[in-house]
Amino acid sequence: xNRGRLGRVGVGAGLAAFVLWTLLPILWLVISSLLRTKAxxxxxxxxxxxxxxxxxxxxxxxxxQALGPALLTSAIVxxxxxxxxxxxxxxxxxxxxxxxxxxxxxxxxxVLATQMFPGIVIxxxxxxxxxxxxxxxxxxxxxxxxxxxxxxxxxxxxKGFFEAIPPELEKxxxxxxxxxxxxFRLVVLPISWPPLFAAxxxxxxxxxxxxxxxxxxxxxxxxxxxxxxxxxxxxxxxxIGEMMAxxxxxxxxxxxxxxxxxxxILRGFAEGAVKG
Amino acid sequence: xxxxxxxxxxxRYGGVEAVAGVDLAIxxxxxxxxxxxxxxxxxxxLNLLAGLEDATAGDILFDGRxxxxxxxxxxDVAMVFQQYALYPHMTVAENIGFTLRLQKQPKSDxxxxxxxxxxxxxLTPYLDRLPRELSGGQQQRVALGRAVIREPRVFLFDEPxxxxxxxxxxxxREEVKVLHQRLGVTSIFVTHDQEEAMSLSDRIAVMRAxxxxxxxTPAEIYAHPATQYVARFIxxxxxxxxxxxxxSGPVFRAGALAFAMPERLADGAAGRDVVLGVRxxxxxxxxxxxxxxxxxTQPLGPFTNVTVDWEGGSLTARVPGMAxxxxxxxxxxxxxxxxVRLFDRDSGRSIPG
Numbered sequence: 001x002n003r004g005r006l007g008r009v010g011v012g013a014g015l016a017a018f019v020l021w022t023l024l025p026i027l028w029l030v031i032s033s034l035l036r037t038k039a040x041x042x043x044x045x046x047x048x049x050x051x052x053x054x055x056x057x058x059x060x061x062x063x064x065q066a067l068g069p070a071l072l073t074s075a076i077v078x079x080x081x082x083x084x085x086x087x088x089x090x091x092x093x094x095x096x097x098x099x100x101x102x103x104x105x106x107x108x109x110x111v112l113a114t115q116m117f118p119g120i121v122i123x124x125x126x127x128x129x130x131x132x133x134x135x136x137x138x139x140x141x142x143x144x145x146x147x148x149x150x151x152x153x154x155x156x157x158x159k160g161f162f163e164a165i166p167p168e169l170e171k172x173x174x175x176x177x178x179x180x181x182x183x184f185r186l187v188v189l190p191i192s193w194p195p196l197f198a199a200x201x202x203x204x205x206x207x208x209x210x211x212x213x214x215x216x217x218x219x220x221x222x223x224x225x226x227x228x229x230x231x232x233x234x235x236x237x238x239x240i241g242e243m244m245a246x247x248x249x250x251x252x253x254x255x256x257x258x259x260x261x262x263x264x265i266l267r268g269f270a271e272g273a274v275k276g
Numbered sequence: 277x278x279x280x281x282x283x284x285x286x287x288r289y290g291g292v293e294a295v296a297g298v299d300l301a302i303x304x305x306x307x308x309x310x311x312x313x314x315x316x317x318x319x320x321x322l323n324l325l326a327g328l329e330d331a332t333a334g335d336i337l338f339d340g341r342x343x344x345x346x347x348x349x350x351x352d353v354a355m356v357f358q359q360y361a362l363y364p365h366m367t368v369a370e371n372i373g374f375t376l377r378l379q380k381q382p383k384s385d386x387x388x389x390x391x392x393x394x395x396x397x398x399l400t401p402y403l404d405r406l407p408r409e410l411s412g413g414q415q416q417r418v419a420l421g422r423a424v425i426r427e428p429r430v431f432l433f434d435e436p437x438x439x440x441x442x443x444x445x446x447x448x449r450e451e452v453k454v455l456h457q458r459l460g461v462t463s464i465f466v467t468h469d470q471e472e473a474m475s476l477s478d479r480i481a482v483m484r485a486x487x488x489x490x491x492x493t494p495a496e497i498y499a500h501p502a503t504q505y506v507a508r509f510i511x512x513x514x515x516x517x518x519x520x521x522x523x524s525g526p527v528f529r530a531g532a533l534a535f536a537m538p539e540r541l542a543d544g545a546a547g548r549d550v551v552l553g554v555r556x557x558x559x560x561x562x563x564x565x566x567x568x569x570x571x572x573t574q575p576l577g578p579f580t581n582v583t584v585d586w587e588g589g590s591l592t593a594r595v596p597g598m599a600x601x602x603x604x605x606x607x608x609x610x611x612x613x614x615x616v617r618l619f620d621r622d623s624g625r626s627i628p629g
Contacts, residue, residue, distance in 0.1 A: 191364055
């Protein structure tokens with residue numbers, strides 16, 4: 001019993017350390033966004049009452065640093081990526097899970113294999129392809145590129161879920177006279193919301209946070225939020241406080257998403273099976 | 277309602293023959309059970325009948341018309357599954373009425389029909405609940421309701437009660453039987469539970485390795501199993517088997533004991549290696565004597581199963597009343613000649629006589 005208790009304490013301490021490890025940078029981000037530049041850059045940072053300010057946020061929202069347009073672009077690109085990834089991913093995942101496609105397993109592996117190339121390897125060839133297609137500096141171009149690495153993961157998340165649905169459910173629908181499409185639409189989809197949320201939030205976050213492709217494939221018109229934030233670091237000076245404030249603002253939608261759909265996300269990832 | 281025939285029906289998965297040339301005719305309104313252990317091909321046969329899978333070879337006929345290639349809905353069959361397979365996001369009423377909704381029937385009609393079926397199955401108070409809010413027995417009744425509302429030509433049951441506990445299983449068995457008596461729809465029931473098969477069926481088809489070992493009424497299968505395999509599968513306890521020799525007299529020698537045999541068995545079995553099969557109710561154990569020694573007794577209420585050993589053999593007897601014997605006791609053993617069956621030792625087939 002003593003060992004059990006010791007074990008629990010150990011696990012608790014380990015988890016606490018992990019949470020701290022994860023949250024500390026975010027805490028520091030929030031703190032830096034609320035400090036005057038002088039207080040932030042002095043060593044050690046001056047945390048006295050006089051150092052705190054909301055000025056950074058005012059600057060970011062008022063100034064011409066283009067965070068507003070960037071937020072809009074990011075929202076459109078991320079939502080577009082998410083919706084298309086879910087539409088294509090659910091169909092592909094269902095097909096790979098349920099239909100007996102010749103070589104289906106290999107196709108599924110191939111889909112996953114695309115994840116093995118680091119982005120930096122393909123970014124230059126991709127730039128050439130996209131410029132030939134006239135998709136440089138367009139939202140559509142970004143969506144296409146983001147889909148290329150978001151869709152495979154979405155397919156795999158949803159494939160795993162669809163495989164866990166008892167096949168009897170679809171047999172029952174067939175006996176009741178449902179076509180394949182009606183079975184998918186009226187039986188499979190309505191019980192698939194948790195994994196769809198999980199996959200959707202994943203897709204959204206990936207697209208929202210992406211930096212490398214965005215910095216190479218966009219110019220003026222389609223700056224996304226991470227690009228806009230990076231531009232606070234100028235040639236002659238870096239507005240650290242404003243950069244941090246912008247970063248906090250940019251994180252809010254994702255945090256909100258995670259909080260709102262927390263339950264659905266957890267269920268989507270944890271509970272593969274459907275309980276009848 | 278329909279007459280169902282299978283002729284040479286075969287299903288192969290790659291190199292594996294799950295169903296190997298099954299011939300079977302099921303009469304209009306009959307209740308037939310496919311019985312066998314897991315992997316014997318009974319569920320595959322049912323899926324082939326349902327149209328959920330296509331036969332590799334052979335014909336399936338409903339009322340003389342070939343239905344191969346038709347889906348379950350066109351065949352007009354309804355099916356009840358082991359896992360209930362209720363739609364988890366639909367209420368009881370929506371589950372039962374789903375098939376009518378797919379047929380685009382008017383809402384008022386659907387509501388009326390669902391109401392009738394719910395009344396029949398005593399589900400009326402639960403119509404607005406979700407499946408997960410129901411007990412296992414209620415869920416299985418919803419699954420029945422979903423089948424009944426179709427008014428199909430054939431009911432198919434795929435081990436519908438194996439997820440239920442023992443007492444509920446008895447009640448559901450009764451309900452299915454009453455339902456069949458009332459609706460008279462041709463029913464094909466798959467189970468590995470011999471008691472379920474015995475109590476429900478007009479006829480039982482015992483399956484083994486994709487083939488039908490014997491098709492007969494429960495009484496016939498119980499009294500005259502065609503093979504040792506069937507004999508071991510049916511009855512609780514199953515038929516006891518004794519290896520031995522048939523000698524003139526005729527007597528059957530199993531180790532140190534010899535049992536007088538009826539004349540009818542002498543001819544067919546003369547000179548063959550045989551196995552004697554006998555059910556517990558045809559074995560008599562009496563106090564006094566030195567034939568065998570009691571190993572164990574199992575009192576079951578109205579009777580007690582008494583297992584006895586002797587050199588070279590062992591049998592279980594069903595004795596009326598609660599235990600009257602104790603372990604280690606020496607007893608006399610007699611067989612009721614009318615209940616004795618002989619099987620060929622090599623082929624396992626029954627020797628007629």
